[in-house]
């Protein structure tokens with residue numbers, strides 16, 4: 001009917017720089033401004049992320065972590081996007097963003113203490129790495145990113161915020177509110193959605209009737225872009241453009257990185273209940289590291305020696321992680337009463353005294 | 363000495379803080395040109411500009427959530443909820459993040475955010491505009507909860523909470539927005555972290571706060587005519603609670619009545635009654651009696667008077683503890 005806009009007219013294509021076989025897409029339309037050392041650094045962090053992710057799953061299986069949410073298969077999306085940021089740009093993550101943290105050099109055990117049940121926010125220095133603590137309530141962190149970036153804008157600094165979340169998160173009201181606020185305020189923020197096809201067991205088709213997640217951005221008055229999330233270079237270039245737009249004062253961008261969560265939602269989940277082996281195999285064949293590796297080898301950037309160096313670094317980091325986690329004791333329980341308020345209230349003071357008496361009694 | 367309303371006290375407090383600290387920003391629905399539906403932010407945008415007095419889109423979770431982000435950046439946001447009943451969309455941001463951020467980051471990312479909420483009934487409003495929310499927030503670790511009852515307290519307490527390093531839920535008794543007091547601004551005298559003894563007495567302690575303080579004052583006046591001396595205490599801070607003032611009074615009178623508008627089951631008045639009984643059972647000559655709203659949805663305007671504690675209900679409770 002006249003005047004009706006048809007969602008079917010929306011393109012569902014993704015930006016791709018590397019084909020699944022690792023060869024360059026001839027007219028991908030982006031400037032690849034990465035030098036050899038950049039390419040190697042991206043590769044190194046991807047390998048490190050996968051290794052640490054695997055070790056974390058192992059640690060959970062051995063009872064050292066209460067739970068873990070693997071990022072397996074999403075390393076390309078994450079490390080590519082993270083590489084497009086400046087060190088002072090803030091990241092507002094959910095709980096599956098290991099690649100971002102690895103690129104910033106966060107000590108993995110400092111994150112995993114969250115999953116071990118040592119401390120809710122993990123133990124890293126958020127301000128040093130410009131990463132907010134993992135947000136578990138879905139989509140809530142998107143608003144924090146918008147607020148933070150609004151602060152940067154008021155102050156006239158050049159800082160950008162990026163917020164990471166899953167496809168399921170786009171169903172939450174906070175995602176909508178965050179996009180809407182950012183659109184109206186032209187906030188220097190990047191919405192980085194990893195569409196890994198599932199929110200626990202629920203497939204994307206049950207989250208949204210929209211043809212893509214990226215197209216939702218149009219409703220908020222800013223651009224959206226769909227990118228092959230298993231193509232680290234594509235993830236890098238679209239995020240770089242989104243970050244540049246933000247820094248130039250042109251406002252937010254929504255990126256939909258199409259990828260796949262190859263592991264379980266969390267170590268407590270059994271994906272065989274809701275997805276097939278064939279589907280998993282299809283996506284395994286699209287592995288982001290294998291694709292990038294082929295490209296780097298063809299370009300002569302990846303020597304056997306460097307590869308071995310990365311593997312060795314991964315092994316070392318994993319064993320260091322293991323040492324730091326296995327048997328790590330709980331924190332001083334008195335800390336529970338320490339940071340509820342800037343100073344303990346009289347009521348807490350009383351309860352704290354009782355708590356200590358209760359501990360001594362045991 | 364100029365006469366100001368409670369609403370003006372709040373407005374002047376915001377102005378005062380914004381002049382002294384350029385990190386203070388005000389945000390909410392209609393807070394800009396309109397000055398807020400109750401005019402609490404009147405003319406602030408004119409004075410401080412659109413970047414510091416921010417008209418937000420209409421979304422309460424968004425207001426508190428972006429306020430949290432601004433606080434992580436380093437600003438001190440004062441978020442306005444337009445009405446009590448429209449705070450619920452922000453509940454997740456308040457309870458899961460605002461209240462917990464300091465603790466989960468071990469003090470590294472504390473959030474100095476104030477959420478102002480006009481609350482309570484008595485203005486003949488349509489549904490969702492007359493709720494008493496305090497129990498939700500006093501029940502949530504990490505939040506402070508404050509409610510003024512006079513224009514001078516409105517000014518002083520709002521200044522105090524904006525400077526506070528912790529997140530504060532600031533409950534404004536909306537039916538008292540227009541009460542007046544002669545006040546010299548800025549108000550600096552007195553320790554307003556302590557409860558206010560509104561009226562001294564020896565027979566019964568009446569604990570109350572926010573919109574109910576006026577009602578209780580009137581009741582105490584009436585009781586005095588019958589020779590009953592009520593000690594009226596306005597709590598001001600529900601968390602942290604000034605238990606010392608409360609217990610000193612209860613020890614003296616041996617009888618306590620708690621008066622609030624909120625439905626009494628699971629209410630903050632229940633907490634007060636329990637604390638008094640736990641801390642000084644032997645001083646009590648009678649059980650603590652609570653006067654509050656019934657456990658029904660807040661009623662329509664034509665019958666809200668039947669719901670709100672009034673003079674008679676307060677006096678009945680005073681009689682009950684005296685004649686126990």
Ligand SMILES: Cc1ncc(C[n+]2csc(CCOP(=O)(O)OP(=O)(O)O)c2C)c(N)n1
Nearest residue numbers: 096136137138166167168169196198199200
């Ligand atoms: C507000 C909220 N509701 C429910 C949950 C429980 N939950 C944890 S993860 C999850 C699925 C999230 O899916 P998605 O946003 O796609 O991210 P992914 O886990 O795939 O990375 C759910 C329902 C939660 N953490 N927060």
